[in-house]
Amino acid sequence: MTELINYITVSLILVGIGVYGLIVKRNAIRMIFAIEIIANAANLNLVVFSRYLGDIQGQIFALFAIAIAAAEVAVGLAIIIIAYRLYKDIDVSEYKYLRG
Amino acid sequence: MADVAFIGLSVLTVGSAIFALESREIVYGAIALAISMLGIAGFFILLDSPFVAMFQIIVYVGAVAVLVIFIVMLVRTESLFSVDVDRGRRIAGLIFSLLMMVGIGVLLFSSLFSNAEFSPVMEKIVNKIGNEMLTYYSPVFILLGLTLAGSIIGALSLARREDSDHRDQMSPASPQYENLNLDKKNEEQEHA
Known part of the structure; x- marks a missing residue:
């Protein structure tokens, strides 16, 4: 039963949840959560296809993707801290001056 | 199992x-x-x-x-x-993500992947990863280290709190710094 398609289905469901969170939530930290869920689903896909093809490259890509995602979270949370300091809020609809 | x-x-x-x-x-x-x-x-x-x-x-x-x-x-x-998401946006997000999931799912289940089997288990995975990282992917490895260092330094310098001397140099007219100026006034009041 644990075939390729089962893993891809789980990954697809995770991407759906992440997209739902990105559309619905207006809280900046929740949006970071949604981005993380999508990144995790992408990593799962990379490792699943690496296992399916019997090739190591997918796992190496997943390792690089995990490291880049960690950097992205650090910068994103720093931006949230600045915005919170300026607006006293982390609701992205309150960030009026970012609209240009 | x-x-x-x-x-x-x-x-x-x-x-x-x-x-x-x-x-x-x-x-x-x-x-x-x-x-x-x-x-x-x-x-x-x-x-x-x-x-x-x-x-x-x-x-x-x-x-x-x-x-x-x-x-x-x-x-x-x-x-x-406070959970103050309006219903319209919630329903729209739900419908959009469900449509996306169903669309990609139909594509996937009608493709060749729907009954694909895994290949046999690889051996010495860690050895292979180490070899690849230090030979073919070594420039990427170095760039990754630089990227991580840059992002850490960037995050630190972004989140650094400016001291009060620095705040005086910001133009008080611009609306962006209203809150900061309010902050400063509050702090001054507290000190007084």
């Missing part, structure tokens, strides 16, 4: 991902996100790639989740606890 583990991990991962987005208190959401990442690491172990699983646990559960929990504690306000 693998089937039971797979179903359990799927329920754990998907359920805690939903809870991370829908929990009332954002602290519980952060913990649920860490549990979801642990579930993904379990999938990696099921897929016979223990090195990526350990990397996932170290980076995501060890570093990212702790960082997120720290930030959540730091910016905790009343507005975090």
